[in-house]
Amino acid sequence: MILNLSELSDEPLHAQVSRQIRAKILSESLAGGESLPSIRVLAKEQRISVITVQRAYDDLEREGLLQARRGKGFWVAPIAGDRKQAIAEGRFEQALADLVSQGAAESLSNADMRRILEKILKNGARR
Numbered sequence: 001m002i003l004n005l006s007e008l009s010d011e012p013l014h015a016q017v018s019r020q021i022r023a024k025i026l027s028e029s030l031a032g033g034e035s036l037p038s039i040r041v042l043a044k045e046q047r048i049s050v051i052t053v054q055r056a057y058d059d060l061e062r063e064g065l066l067q068a069r070r071g072k073g074f075w076v077a078p079i080a081g082d083r084k085q086a087i088a089e090g091r092f093e094q095a096l097a098d099l100v101s102q103g104a105a106e107s108l109s110n111a112d113m114r115r116i117l118e119k120i121l122k123n124g125a126r127r
Helices: 013-026 039-046 050-062 081-105 110-123
Strands: 066-069 073-076
Touching (some): 013 050, 013 081, 039 050, 050 066, 081 110
């Protein structure tokens, strides 16, 4: 599995792993029932701690995106397309709400934030 992890990011490594695997599941790059690399294999491939991968897999299992089979590994949980959409929308809404709160705390008006969002949507998000 190809992940793009950075130790220079403010985001913890386990959060980067879970975010990127979540994105693959929600975008259907990983299908329901598909197995994931073992914790040890993914840790070795990514050159990160086994504990980091375990935390990421645990987070995704709590979200209902992964299923663990004791002694067998982890699989992508079967999730209906409309539920995937709802999960993605909910996560986006929460992230946007956090940014709106931050913008308001820094004295940006709703019009300022709307203008910035429109600009980003027009130009396409770049990461």
